[in-house]
Amino acid sequence: MDGAVGGLKGCLKVRGSQIRHLLEAKDTFLFDCDGVLWHGEKAVPGAPGVVNTLIGRGKRVFFVTNNSTRPRENYVHKFYRLGFTDVRREQIFSSSYCSAVYLRDVARVRGQVFVIGGKGIRDELREAGVPFLQEEEQERRLDVDGQPQPDATIFNCDLSADVKAVLVGHDDQFTFLKLAKASCYLKDPDCLFLATDNDPWHPLKDGRILPGSGCLTAALEVATGRKATVIGKPSRFMFECISSQFSGVDPAQCLMVGDRLETDMLFGSNCGLDTMLTLTGVSQMEDAEVYSKSERSTEQSFVPDYVVDSIADFLPAFEELD
Amino acid sequence: MDGAVGGLKGCLKVRGSQIRHLLEAKDTFLFDCDGVLWHGEKAVPGAPGVVNTLIGRGKRVFFVTNNSTRPRENYVHKFYRLGFTDVRREQIFSSSYCSAVYLRDVARVRGQVFVIGGKGIRDELREAGVPFLQEEEQERRLDVDGQPQPDATIFNCDLSADVKAVLVGHDDQFTFLKLAKASCYLKDPDCLFLATDNDPWHPLKDGRILPGSGCLTAALEVATGRKATVIGKPSRFMFECISSQFSGVDPAQCLMVGDRLETDMLFGSNCGLDTMLTLTGVSQMEDAEVYSKSERSTEQSFVPDYVVDSIADFLPAFEELD
Structure with missing residues (x-):
């Protein structure tokens, strides 16, 4: 699937069959958490179903969050409490966990x-x-x-x-x-x-x-x-952490889903991943369009390949796949 | 007197007769405080004599400090305690006083x-x-x-x-x-x-x-x-405060004396004043020389016209004037 389909490079608003193609093309999904899966203690409607289904269908799912306030154990409980019932600790790459890994293994x-x-x-x-x-x-x-x-x-x-x-x-x-x-x-x-x-x-x-x-x-x-x-996004280190702990993670097979252009999309771009902006968080379509018109290469790296209103937009695509 | 005397533009190390010429050429002296007149509760040796003599000889003396921790009344006591016995509140332009003036009169x-x-x-x-x-x-x-x-x-x-x-x-x-x-x-x-x-x-x-x-x-x-x-140095506002409260302050007749290139010297440069670095504080001769070789115009503005080891170097010049 080509990010240029539909006009401008990037910012492609995808729905139904286009999302189905993406789900077929990718075997690994990286999700930011705040603004993508939940707001505080409230899940984004439909998000638990999407994550549970991806895991259930054998996709690799990782969570990459700059939020350093919780240890991973605590995140597992939060995922479960909000309906993401199949998330294991090993899938969670928070900036506090990755900082500890960096201090122990790299520095x-x-x-x-x-x-x-x-x-x-x-x-x-x-x-x-x-x-x-x-x-x-x-x-x-x-x-x-x-x-x-x-x-x-x-x-x-x-x-x-x-x-x-x-x-x-x-x-x-x-x-x-x-x-x-x-x-x-x-x-x-x-x-x-x-x-x-x-x-x-x-x-x-x-x-x-x-x-x-x-x-x-x-x-x-x-x-x-x-x-x-x-350590956190947009630095590549979280992806390096994932790659060092899970074999065969191929950037070409990954989709990075986030709500913040300057961290999530740039992270995906820095790691060679296709990127998707979800509009349930900080950045909006207009912000992405401003960057897409910029001539600065850094700002071009903020531009998502794909855009959805919410990751709940994955749900109809699952049905089409059935 | 020409700042180019002695070689490179700026950074002219001055002594005896050169300082005497400066004292004759200028009618207004602006001093930074920390690192120029004192370190904490200890006066720079000779500094009180210099300031007292300048005031006694009818020079205009102002104090321009970014230190916002004291009200001016408190500064008057500190000046007196450290031997600067003739300083009045009206001569002190601290960043807290100037901020209050800005909020009241400008904003x-x-x-x-x-x-x-x-x-x-x-x-x-x-x-x-x-x-x-x-x-x-x-x-x-x-x-x-x-x-x-x-x-x-x-x-x-x-x-x-x-x-x-x-x-x-x-x-x-x-x-x-x-x-x-x-x-x-x-x-x-x-x-x-x-x-x-x-x-x-x-x-x-x-x-x-x-x-x-x-x-x-x-x-x-x-x-x-x-x-x-x-509000504080290197912004021009402190000089505008002085000019609005004292008539006839002519930039060409002023010497700005400070210990920090990036604030004091730049302030002088921004206000069109000749500048003097004293080596009793933060910046050293080598720092000034690095900036003097820079091709960036901002960094050129950090270069002092004159340099003294300490403002105590003024003292022999006073004797020559007698």
């Missing part, structure tokens, strides 16, 4: 990790056997007798000599002191600077927004004059 | 200001009569009975409908919640986005660093996709 970091982030990150590091500073260790300040003191500041706080990496992810307990400590650790050029993802913000109900970990990383990049290595 | 903001920052900013806003959300108002979360509740998050906190500007400065009590609230306020394109300064970091003792407010601004810029209007 092989010797020493401790200073974490800006929450439970999802700490649980994954613990399970991967990557040593990190516990929160209470991160916060302590020692007095002259070596006793912990409250009201630590960057002027008086304890800094560990053993920190060899700083990992930044979503952290709703982010403070100035964490930023300052991380900045001090990163003065050592041998201290690794890693970010789970670079997402700028996430939509909340009532028009509010939740700053993403890209904000915290940007703050630290300004303080240190360094650039973080980003 | 003429109607509504309240949401402050990311400390006492220096709040005191200056109060004195300028610019309404701002009190810290306790900023932090509160209301329950169904309208009673304040602890543990506010961006999901449940109260947001004021009356916020028409966000002002970001140095804030050692910065939290994720402040970032998130400011991001929500700035979704309104009519809400002004102001930063006291864009300093990336400040040196501390023991090789530690203090993240500057440029870090916090960067975080908010990523969250909102907006750019802040910056």
Whole structure:
């Protein structure tokens, strides 16, 4: 099937038989989660049926999420609770899990990790056997007798000599002191600077927004004059994780489905995957069309090959296949 | 006197008679404070004598500092305590004072200001009569009975409908919640986005660093996709403040003395002032020479006209003048 069918390169709105062709052509489906499968604690209508059916038909299904706040075990429960009953932990590639894999297998970091982030990150590091500073260790300040003191500041706080990496992810307990400590650790050029993802913000109900970990990383990049290595989408690393754990994953046989052009579609493009935008999340058709008219090659990489209103649009195609 | 004397344009290391010529040629001296006049609570040796003598000889002396943590009244005490005995409040143009002036006289903001920052900013806003959300108002979360509740998050906190500007400065009590609230306020394109300064970091003792407010601004810029209007150096606004309050300030008669190429020298250049780097602070001669060889015009604007080891080098020149 050719992404150019129907006019412009990319942005092809697909339905019925076109989706059926895609389902026949691909053996591996990668899904982003927030905005694609669910919004908070509410599944996108039809999404559980789509995922369950794909798995039931023997397709390979993976979940690639920049959301670092949950350990994978917790994701399995969430999938189940929302009706995605057949998802196993091994299919889930979250930015916190992949960050732990990177620190253990790629960077092989010797020493401790200073974490800006929450439970999802700490649980994954613990399970991967990557040593990190516990929160209470991160916060302590020692007095002259070596006793912990409250009201630590960057002027008086304890800094560990053993920190060899700083990992930044979503952290709703982010403070100035964490930023300052991380900045001090990163003065050592041998201290690794890693970010789970670079997402700028996430939509909340009532028009509010939740700053993403890209904000915290940007703050630290300004303080240190360094650039973080980003693990999550659009970096290729999540796909490399999948390929290293599952044999025979062929990019030409994969479809990447997501709701955010600048992360999901670019990730697919970076990994050589066909891409599909679903309009149940952040990006809309107009955003994709603006990029498709751009002459910048980066922005061209944001353009999805295919577009659906919702992944529920897969359901009629399954019926046609029956 | 010609900055080209001695070879390359700029970076002219000046001593004795060259400094004497400068003292004769200029009637107005602008000094940065941290790293130029003092380090923390310790005056740069000789600096108080230089400033006192300039004032005593009838030169106009102004202080332009991006440090927003003190109100001007507090600066007057610090100057006096460190031996700068003749400095009056009217000579001090701090980024917090100038931000208050901007909000009152230029933006003429109607509504309240949401402050990311400390006492220096709040005191200056109060004195300028610019309404701002009190810290306790900023932090509160209301329950169904309208009673304040602890543990506010961006999901449940109260947001004021009356916020028409966000002002970001140095804030050692910065939290994720402040970032998130400011991001929500700035979704309104009519809400002004102001930063006291864009300093990336400040040196501390023991090789530690203090993240500057440029870090916090960067975080908010990523969250909102907006750019802040910056009040402090290198923006011209501080010089415009001086010019509006003192008649006859002629850029050609001014010398800007600072320790940071990317803020102080660029500020001088932006305002059409001759510039002098003092080597008692952040930037060193080698940094200036790297910029002087750059072909980028911005980086050329970082190059000082003159360089001294310390402003104490003015002292022998005064003796020659006697």
